[in-house]
Amino acid sequence: PSSFVFSLSPDSAASMFRRKLQALDYHNPAGFNCKDDSEFRNFLVWLEDQKIRHYKIEDRGNLRNINNSEWPTHYEKYLKDVNCPFKVQERQESIDWLLGLAVRLEYGDNADKYKDATPANGDNAMKTAEPLINLDVNNADFKAGVMALANLLQIQRHDDYLIMLKAIRILVQERLSQEAVAKANQSREGLPIALDKHVLGFDTGDAVLNEAARILRLLHIEELRDLQTKINEAIVAVQAVIADPKTDYRLGKVGRSEEH
Numbered sequence: 001p002s003s004f005v006f007s008l009s010p011d012s013a014a015s016m017f018r019r020k021l022q023a024l025d026y027h028n029p030a031g032f033n034c035k036d037d038s039e040f041r042n043f044l045v046w047l048e049d050q051k052i053r054h055y056k057i058e059d060r061g062n063l064r065n066i067n068n069s070e071w072p073t074h075y076e077k078y079l080k081d082v083n084c085p086f087k088v089q090e091r092q093e094s095i096d097w098l099l100g101l102a103v104r105l106e107y108g109d110n111a112d113k114y115k116d117a118t119p120a121n122g123d124n125a126m127k128t129a130e131p132l133i134n135l136d137v138n139n140a141d142f143k144a145g146v147m148a149l150a151n152l153l154q155i156q157r158h159d160d161y162l163i164m165l166k167a168i169r170i171l172v173q174e175r176l177s178q179e180a181v182a183k184a185n186q187s188r189e190g191l192p193i194a195l196d197k198h199v200l201g202f203d204t205g206d207a208v209l210n211e212a213a214r215i216l217r218l219l220h221i222e223e224l225r226d227l228q229t230k231i232n233e234a235i236v237a238v239q240a241v242i243a244d245p246k247t248d249y250r251l252g253k254v255g256r257s258e259e260h
Contacts, residue, residue, distance in 0.1 A: 020099040020138065024051055024106060034095055041066035044075065044098075051102035054082050085144040092159070101138040128248070137161055223230070 021029035026046070034040050045064050048055065055078075057061075062074040077087045082101065086094040136142060147160045149168050158164050204210055 006051070017095065017099060020096075020103055023103055025168055031122065040091070040095075041071060041075075043095075044078075047098060047102055048078070051106060052082065052098070053105075054078075085147060089138065093143075093157075097143060100138050100143065104140065148175050 015215060017032060017034070018029045021032060024047075026043075032039070032043065033223055034043075045060075045066065047120065048060060048063060062068070062071070063078060065071065068074075072088055079086065079088065079094060082098070084097050084101075088094070143161050146165050146168070147157075149155075150157060150164050153171055154170065155164060155167050158167075200214075204213065210234055
């Protein structure tokens, strides 16, 4: 199956990054437009200079030279140097990952400041047995793991990593469980078919060719049935993901970032 890349509008992308940008005291968290090359490059320079600081100051010149035609090459090297799992072409994903890294480093640098902080909506009544609610959805390792699984299983990308994780869970339960594998490996015994009772609809003038054409037609019908079954399964799986009436986890509690 093919996989698809979701492309967000500038407004949607800004909303996606806003909370992390605010946490990092970025000067324009609400108006950040990652689609604008100049703004994006200046943002990356700020993020490396002020928050991540992976390079020594004297080694940041290539990133700071945002008008250099070779800048994308230097950016690609930077992603590799910080072990980002995304490529240059995956701009939104790489920005989100870098922001997550920056937040973790910021917390590590100011652990004493944040260790006693409590959530703004400190309501313990939202406790639930649902394990996904306790995940730190902004954790860079979590996102990289989900993306790796999605790529391996050829599941389409989504800007909400929990949605992708639920899709992965459904696929594993439906196709990769021991019962599903055992069922798939069972040999199907068909009933004998009298070919002469199936009307071909045309005559090749050769009895052998007519029989071969009947066999091909029956095989084609069987393939169409299998395809329809797979389509129905895909529809059910998609509906299970997008029509889930449960809690919107994006509004839930964000777990504590690890110290770096």
